[in-house]
Amino acid sequence: MTQISKVAFITGGSKGIGYGIAEVLIQEGIQVAITSRSADSATEAAARLNAIREGSALGLVSDVRDFASQAQAIAEVLATWGRIDYVIANAGVGHFAPIQQLSNEQWQETIDINLTGVFFTAKASLSALQASQGYFISIASLAGANFFANGTAYNASKFGLVGFTQALMMDLRKEGIKVTTIMPGSVATYFNNHTPSEADAWKIQPEDIGQMVADLIKLPARTLPSKIEVRPSNPK
Numbered sequence: 558m559t560q561i562s563k564v565a566f567i568t569g570g571s572k573g574i575g576y577g578i579a580e581v582l583i584q585e586g587i588q589v590a591i592t593s594r595s596a597d598s599a600t601e602a603a604a605r606l607n608a609i610r611e612g613s614a615l616g617l618v619s620d621v622r623d624f625a626s627q628a629q630a631i632a633e634v635l636a637t638w639g640r641i642d643y644v645i646a647n648a649g650v651g652h653f654a655p656i657q658q659l660s661n662e663q664w665q666e667t668i669d670i671n672l673t674g675v676f677f678t679a680k681a682s683l684s685a686l687q688a689s690q691g692y693f694i695s696i697a698s699l700a701g702a703n704f705f706a707n708g709t710a711y712n713a714s715k716f717g718l719v720g721f722t723q724a725l726m727m728d729l730r731k732e733g734i735k736v737t738t739i740m741p742g743s744v745a746t747y748f749n750n751h752t753p754s755e756a757d758a759w760k761i762q763p764e765d766i767g768q769m770v771a772d773l774i775k776l777p778a779r780t781l782p783s784k785i786e787v788r789p790s791n792p793k
Contacts, residue, residue, distance in 0.1 A: 564588045564638045566631065568621050568678055569648030571595070571602035573746035574696055577763025578645055578770050579606055583613045585771050587643070590634045592619040621648045621674030627681040634685075641685040643774055646675040647696040653707045664710045671714035672721065679725060690733040692774055695722045696766070699742045699786060719784070726783045735781050737773055741766060742788040759793045 565582050569575040570591025579589045583606055591606070593599040596618045603616030615637055619630035634641055650670045652663035675695050686693060700708060701715035719738055726736035744766065745757035766787075773782065 562586070562588075563642045564590070564634065564640050565643040565645060566590045566592075566634055566641050566682060567645045567647055568592050568619070568627075568674070570645075571598040571616070574741070574744060574763045574766050575645070575647040576602055576606075577765075578647065578767040579614065580609065581764055581767030581771050582643075583609050588613055588615075588638055590615040590617055590630070590637075590641075592617045592621075592630055592648070594618065594620050621646075621677055622669045624677040624681060627677045631681045631685060640689050641682060642689045642691040643694070643770075644678060644682045644686060644691065645694045645696065645770060646678045648674055648678075649696065649698075651711050653711060655707055656709050659710055667710040667714050668717075671711075672717045675718055675721065686729075686734050687732060692735045692737070693722075693725065693729065694736075694770060694773065695738045697722065697738045697740045699740050699788070701738075701740055702786070723783060726781070730781065737782055738784050739766065739769060740784065740786045742786075743792070759791055760789050761787060 565587050567575045567579055567589060570579050571593035575591060579591050582589050589606065591599065591602055591614065599616035599618055603614045606614035615634065617630045617633055620626045631641065648670060650667055652659060652667050679693060695718060697718045698715045700712055701719035704712045722736060722738035729736050741761055743760045745760040745762055769787065
């Protein structure tokens with residue numbers, strides 16, 4: 558096992574916001590472990606990240622809906638690098654439909670990934686964060702404060718996530734662990750089967766969220782922005 562200075566663990570890190578965060582943190586000199594439910598996606602994304610800085614990234618197969626899977630991924634990171642300083646709970650899914658059309662399975666998957674999955678990530682990483690006096694960051698959404706039509710499942714999951722993360726902050730700051738939730742608006746990602754294009758240039762870019770994470774972890778230990786709303790500066 559090689560001891561490393563700082564290590565980040567990012568769920569759903571093979572593309573989109575998670576990958577953008579990983580890119581920025583690697584450029585900051587931090588080792589990064591990313592997870593995906595797909596072995597091919599995890600391996601391919603880790604290879605691209607290692608091309609930025611050799612030996613900086615680890616790609617892991619893990620499903621946030623399964624606590625044992627999350628615990629195993631955390632154990633693999635600790636076995637490889639000996640510590641975890643930053644946990645970014647980013648994995649998410651969106652099903653958007655009126656309740657008349659929303660299936661039970663879509664509801665359950667949305668809650669399981671967007672809310673219960675973050676709980677599992679926090680529980681699985683707690684001991685490591687206690688040891689490092691680390692930082693837990695959840696990627697929520699402005700949908701956690703603003704409800705909309707066709708959003709019953711997504712709004713419920715993100716409202717719940719914001720509440721969970723803020724309560725978690727109250728619990729863990731007593732132990733020297735910082736907790737923040739970031740609530741982005743429109744981001745140019747592959748979310749909900751969207752393919753980013755030049756038409757998305759006005760949106761927040763994944764690396765913008767990455768820079769926000771990098772800035773958060775550099776703040777003085779006495780300072781904690783517990784909830785951050787972020788929007789495109791010039792919406793279309």
